Amino acid sequence: MNVLRRALLMLALLGAASPALAGDLPAVTESDRYLGRADAPVTVVEYASLTCSHCAAWHTGVLPTFKARFIDTGKVRLVYRDLPTPPADVAATAAGVARCAAPERFFDVIGVLMTNQTMLRAGGDISPWYDAGIAASGKTREQIEACLAEPSTIADLRASVEGGRAAGVAGTPTFFVDGQKVADGSMETLAAAVESAIR
Numbered sequence: 038m039n040v041l042r043r044a045l046l047m048l049a050l051l052g053a054a055s056p057a058l059a060g061d062l063p064a065v066t067e068s069d070r071y072l073g074r075a076d077a078p079v080t081v082v083e084y085a086s087l088t089c090s091h092c093a094a095w096h097t098g099v100l101p102t103f104k105a106r107f108i109d110t111g112k113v114r115l116v117y118r119d120l121p122t123p124p125a126d127v128a129a130t131a132a133g134v135a136r137c138a139a140p141e142r143f144f145d146v147i148g149v150l151m152t153n154q155t156m157l158r159a160g161g162d163i164s165p166w167y168d169a170g171i172a173a174s175g176k177t178r179e180q181i182e183a184c185l186a187e188p189s190t191i192a193d194l195r196a197s198v199e200g201g202r203a204a205g206v207a208g209t210p211t212f213f214v215d216g217q218k219v220a221d222g223s224m225e226t227l228a229a230a231v232e233s234a235i236r
Contacts, residue, residue, distance in 0.1 A: 061203070061204065061216075062082060062200075062204045062213050062216045062218075063196075063200035063203065063204065065080060065082070065114075065116055068193045068196065069116050069117075069118065070116070070117050070135075070136070070140075070143045070144070071114050071115055071116040071117065072104065072108050072114070072115045072117075072144055073108040073109075073111070073113055073114040073115055074111050074114060075114065077108075077111055077112060077113050077114040078112060078234075078235060079107075079112055079113045079114070079214065079215055079231050079234045079235060080113070080114045080116060080214075080215055080216075081107075081113050081114070081115050081116065081212060081213065081214050081227065081231065082116045082118060082212065082213040083115060083116065083117050083118065083210055083211070083212050083222075084118050084119075084120040084197075084201045084206045084209055084210065084211045084212075085117065085118070085119070085120065085209050085210045086119065086120055086121050086122035086128045086132075086209045087119075087121075087127075087128050087131040087132055087135070087147070087150045087151065087154075088121070088122055088123065088124060088127055088128040088131070088154070088157060089122050089128075089209045089210065090154065091209065091210060092151065092209050092210045093151040093152070093154040095210050095222050096147070096148065096151040096152075097151060097152055099222060099223070099224050099227075102224055103115075103224060103227060103228075106228070107228075107231055112231065112235060113231055117143075117144070117147065118197045118200065118201060119132040119136075119194055119197045119198065120197065120198055120201040120202075120206055120209050120211075121198065122208075122209055127157065127163065129194060130167070130185070131150050131166075131167065131170060132194055132197075133184075133185045133190055133191075133194060134146060134150075134167060134170045134171060134174065134181055134185070135147050135150065135170065135174075136184075136190055136193060136194065137174065137176065137180070137181045137184035137185055137190060138170075138173070138174035138175055138176060138181075139174060139175030139176060141175070142173060142174050142175040142176075145173045145174075145175075146170045146173045146174050148173075149169050149170055149172075149173040150166065150169070150170045153166055153169050154166075156169075204218075205218070210222050212227060214227065214230035214231055214234055215234045217230070
């Protein structure tokens with residue numbers, strides 16, 4: 038995936054070079070991936086990176102409880118958006134693998150890559166990390182690689198990065214509850230914001 042990684046690195050650097058100016062959060066579109074009901078009363082948008090250790094901690098430590106309390110009960114739709122962080126080429130390629138997965142397997146790939154992030158810290162060959170994501174994708178390696186080369190895949194990732202920067206996202210993970218940025222991703226902070234939005 039070397040050539041594709043270089044192409045996606047350029048995408049990530051484009052987003053990283055843009056100034057983080059606070060603005061409006063981009064509306065949810067058909068290209069967004071989400072957990073929960075489309076018509077849930079509250080929308081939570083998460084900007085995350087698959088190489089971000091804080092994001093991995095949130096996905097493994099907070100998300101299961103948040104999902105059980107708010108997503109599985111129909112109160113929240115959780116929208117996941119990519120904002121690749123260093124090493125940006127690795128994060129952007131992994132984001133592409135998730136986006137190229139069978140739609141119903143997107144969050145399976147996210148979960149596998151977040152859970153196995155320690156493979157990145159071990160040094161050496163990181164292809165087993167990508168392989169784990171591809172194995173969870175419901176697609177063949179050839180299908181994933183073809184999808185990664187599609188202009189629409191790169192355009193969707195670029196839109197995610199540019200949207201995050203336009204909304205003032207400076208780090209990951211960053212959360213918005215019904216368009217309002219929250220202070221942090223703790224269960225307490227998110228629960229309070231969601232409950233307030235439901236009232």
